[in-house]
Amino acid sequence: MTTTKFLRKVAALSAAVGLAAGALGFAAPAALAGPSDYPDHSVELIVPYQPGGGTDALARAFADASRKHMSQSIVIVNRPGAGGAIGWNEVIHSRPDGYxxxxxxxxxxxxxxxGLAKFNYDDFQPIAQLNADPAAITVKADAPWNTVEEFLAAAKKKPDEMRVGNSGTGSIWHLAAAALEDKTGAKFNHIPFQGAGPAVLALLGGHIDAVAVSPAEVSNYVQAGKLKMLVVMADQRLKAFDKVPTAKERGIDLTIGTWRGLGAPKNTPPEVMAKLREITAKTAAEPLMREVMDKQNLGYVYTDGAVFKDTLAKDNVYFKQLITKLNIKP
Structure with a gap:
């Protein structure tokens, strides 16, 4: 067979295959959606803690409030473990497409x-900050301590026996309790959990003596009379808990807490980041978002991506110095 005849047969066979594929309903793959089409399907929002805590509540409030400003839904996925590292690593190593x-x-x-994680804040592009909350010490309603002074005196009397739960080793609530030790000379037995929610449930069950978490994470139980808050580590008393003193009012020079915001993998396209920041700004201004946050006693703070990035850089220096000063080790 000559080369010319061979090529003609190949061409005829290719045409036949193409016709057969068409008859069976096969088609060439559609072009992948680009940044300008974002979002063309649902977006996963990873919460790196168990359901039930303030971080989870904030995420769900945001997802609900975003419906007016997104053509697709935001799906909340809880990935607890390692103080948040499991969830963050999943996002860091995911496709940077905004989904x-x-x-x-x-x-x-x-x-x-x-030394508990190899990532750093530069592995994310900040979208916006949505919240800020102080740390608080909370105990069971029938606990024998009615003031922070009584609580600390009991801890000093039996060093390392006061069981104080937190949301994981190296978490802000662990650091808050350690900073309280440093300021007062008390010594706690720090008990880590995979999020504030499980820590609070352990307190309700009598398995620990106190929790160092945010007011938002105990508010429902405090209001129901099951728990009592002894002190908040804030500059001013909180509106929702105006009878609870600040640490400074009790002669303890300590202000410490958390913030929460949204981030995307660092190589996410600029067009997608711009869209995400636009959606987030509109969602944060929704009355529904504010209503849910107020109901959960979550402190509302909104800053855009640029300001949030500055906060990350500044706080990174602060917490490095704090961890070094307190000699906290996992």
Whole structure:
């Protein structure tokens, strides 16, 4: 067979295959959606903690409020473990296309300085900050301590026996309790959990003596009379808990807490980041978002991506110095 005849047969066979594919309903793959089409399907928002805590509540409020400003839904996915590192690593190593985002918390900064994570805040592009909350010490309603002074005196009387739960080793609530030790001379037995929600449930069950978490994460139980808050580590009393003193009012020079915001993998296209920031700004201004946050006693703070990035850089220095000063080790 000559070369010419061979090529003609190949061409005829290719045409036949093409016709058969058409008859069977096969088609060439459609072009992949680009940044200008974003979003063309649902977006995953990774919460790196268990359901039930303030971070989870914030994420769900945001997802609900975003419906007016997105053509697609935001799906909340809880990925607890390792103080938040499991969830953040998943997002960091995901395709940077805007379809997998993360709720960022202060632990993004603390874990690397404790040697518990290899990532750093530069692995994310900040979208916006949505919240800020102080730490608080909360105990069961029938606990024998009615003031922070009584609580600390009991801890000093039996060093390392006061069981104080937190949301994980190296978490901001772990650091808050450690900073309280440093300021007062008390010594706690720090009990880590995979999020504030499980820590609070352990307190309700009598398995620990106290929790160092945010007011938002205990508010429902405090209002129901099951728990009582002894002190908040804020500059001013909180509106929702105006009878609870600040640490400074009790002679303890300590202000510490968390913030929460949204982030995307660092190589996410600029067009997608611009869209995400636009959606987030509109969602943060929704009355529904504010209503849910107020109901959950989550402190509302909105800053855009540029300001949030500056906050990350500044707080990274602060927490590195704090961890070094307190000699906190996992």
């Amino acid at each position: 997998k985002l993360a709720v960022l918390t202060v632990e993004l900064l603390t874990l690397p300085h404790l």
